[in-house]
Amino acid sequence: MRRPTPPTPDDGRNLDVAVALQLGEGAQQRVDTPESAWPVPPEAAPTPGEVPSETYYDLPVVKAPPWRWYIPAYFYAGGVAGAAATLGGALELVATTRPELRLAHRLHWISMLGEAAGAALLIADLGRPARFHHMLRVIRPTSPMNVGTWILSTAGATSGLSALARLRGRRPPGLVLAANVVAGSLLSTYTGVLVGNTAVPIWKVTRRRLPLWFAATSAAALGSLLQLSGGATRATRVYTAAAKVAELVGAHAIERAAREVAIDAPLREGHAGRLWRSSRWLGVASLVTTLLPWGGRTRDVIAGALGTASSVLARFAIHEAGKASAADPRATFDPQRRGAIT
Amino acid sequence: MTTTLGFFTDTTLCIGCKACEVACKQWNQLPDDGFHLTGMSYDNTVALGASTWRHVTFAERALDGDPTNGARIAWKMMSDVCKHCERAGCLEACPTGAILQTEHGSIYIQPDVCNGCGYCVPACPFGVVARREDDGRAWKCTLCYDRLQGQLEPACAKACPTDSIQFGPLDELRARAEARVELLRVRGLDAHLYGEDGEAQPGTGGLHAFFLLADEPEVYNLPPAPAVPTHGAGRSWLAAVAGAAGLAALAFGSVLLSRD
Secondary structure (H helix, E strand, O other), X not given: OOOOOOOOOOOOOOOOOOOOOOOOHHHHOOOOOHHHHOOOOHHHOOOOOOOOOOOOOOOOOOOOOXXXXXXXXXXXXXXXXXXXXXXXXXXXXXXXXXXXXXXXHHHHHHHHHHHHHHHHHHHHHOOOHHHHHHHHOOOOOOOHHHHHHHHHHHHHHHHHHHHHHHXXXXXXXXXXXXXXXXXXXXXXXXXXXXXXXXXXXXXXXXXXXXXXXXXXXXXXXXXXXXXXXXXXXXXXXXXXXXXXXXXXXXXXXXXXXXXXXXXXXXXXXXXXXXXXXXXXXXXXXXXXXXXXXXXXXXXHHHXXXXXXXXXXXXXXXXXXXXXXXXXXXHHHHHHHHOOOOO | OOOOEXXXXXXXXXXXXXXXXXXHHHHOOOOOOOOOOOOOOOOOXXXXXXXXXXXXXXXXXXXXXXXXXXXXXXXXXXXXXXXXXXXXXXXXXOOOOOEEEOOOOOXXXXXXXXXXXXXXXXXOXXXXXXXXXXXXXXXXXXXXXXXXXXXXXXXXXXXXXXOOEXXXXXXXXHHHHHHHHHHHHHOOOOOEEEOOOOXXXXXXXXXXXXXXXXXXXXXXXXXXXXXXXXXXXXXXHHHHHHHHHHHHHHHHHHHHHOOO
C-alpha cells in the first residue's frame, strides 16, 4: 500500500487527517496553492456580460501545452545542434582541407553543447524532473516526444564521440558520423511533428509544413551562429545564405497553410503575432545583410546577430501562437465543421 | 479484456445539480482548484482540470428572439467527463507509457510513472487532461478504477439522481441510448448521440463515455469532429524525413559546391 501524503489543512479536501484513510486517487495530489490548478488560462477567461452564441462562453475547447519558455529555448538549442551535427558530419565525410576539418571540430562542439543544453532545458520543464529517465523506459512510435528523446540521445552521444575523436586528432568512425548526420538532421525537424501531433489548431493544420520550416530555420540559426563566431569558409557562406532564403520561404508556407483555414490570427495579432512579425522582418534584414558584397567581418556580425534574434523569436512565436490558437474555441470548431482537420 | 465499460450521459435528463462533481471530488479525495464566480449561468467549475474530473456545463440558448426582451430560453446542462476514447490521443502521445488502457477499456494515467512532460494535455482533442502545476503530474478521470475493482459503479453515476449518467457495459448502453433517441424524436425533440461508436466518430474510434445531446456539440463545448492527433500524422513524419534530407543535402551540397 502506498504511503499517503498528509494533506495541507486548506486544500479543500475537508478530510480529518487523524481518522481519514487517504486512499483516493486524488489523495496523492500535492497541493501548494489551490489556485494553481484552476483549469482556465487567464487569457482565455471569458468577459462577463457578453454571451457568445456559437461557442460555450468563449471558453477554450482544447488545452494549450503547459510548457514554459524552456521549450521554445530547446527548439532553438536542439535545432542548432542538429544542423551543426549534419554539417559537421558532412564536412568529416567529404572535406579534406585543414580549415574545413577545424570547422568540423567546432561544429561537433556546437552540436554537443546544444544537445546538452537542450536536454537540460527539457528536463527542467518536466513537472517531475527527477523522473526524466521514464522517457527511456519505452519505445513508442506513436509519440513524437518519445521518438524525439531517442533522436536527441543518439545525436548527443554521437556528437560527443565525434568531438572526442577530433580532440585526439582523429577522424571519427564512419558509423558514428552516419548516425550523427541522421539523428542530427532529424533532431532539427522532428519538433515540427511534435507540435503538429496535438489538437492545437494552428499546429495541427500546418503539421506537414512545420517540419520543413524547422529544418530551414535550424540551418539558418546555425548559419547566423557561424557568422557571429567568425571563421567563415566559402562553404559556410553558401550554406548560410541558402538557409536564410529557405527559412523565409518556410515561414511564408506556414502562414499560407494557416490562412487557408482562416485560423492564422495568432500569427498576425497579439503577443504571438508581434513575435512572429518581428522575427520575419529580422530574418529579411539578416538575409539582406548577409548578401551585401562589402562590409567584411562587421557585416557578418550584424547579419549573425539579426539572424539569431530572428530564429529565437520565431520559436517563441510558434509556441505562443499555439497557446493563442488553443485558447480560441472558434479555431477548433470552424475547421472541424468544414472538414479541414481530420 | 473483460467487458468494455463506460458512461452514457443523457443530457436531456441532467438537472444541473452537480452531485456528480461533488461525488467525484469526495470519492477521489481531490483537492481544491480555486474558487471563482464566473457569471456564466450556474457554471462556476468552468472546465475539466487536474483536480476536476466531472464538470457540469450550463448553456443558455435563446429559443425565440432576444432573451433580454423576455424571449424564452432553453437551459441545457451536460455533465462532462473524460471520454475514454477507443483511440486515445493522450495515450498515444505519452512518451513514458504512463497512460494505459485498462481491462475495462478505460484510459488510466499511472501517477507513479508520469513525469509531467505535459504532452498529453494538448494531445487530447477534448481538452480533458491537465497538469496540476504544484503536483507536477497530469491527472484525469480514472473511470473510478478502484471502485470497479470492488464491483461498484463510478461515484458520479452512483450519485446522479436522475440517471442522466448511466454506467455499464458499452453495448448495453448503446442499445439503451438508441431507444432513448427514438423516444425523444417521437416526442419532437431533436436529440442525437455524440461519439457512440467508431462509425459515428472515426477520429477517436468511438467514445467509451458518449453523450445524448439536444443541440449542436459546440453548445456543450464539444468539438464537432474530433480526431486523435496521430490520425494522419504519417504525412507529418514524411515531412520531417524530407526536411532532414534537405538539411543533409544543404550541408553536403554547400561543402561540395564550394570546392575549386
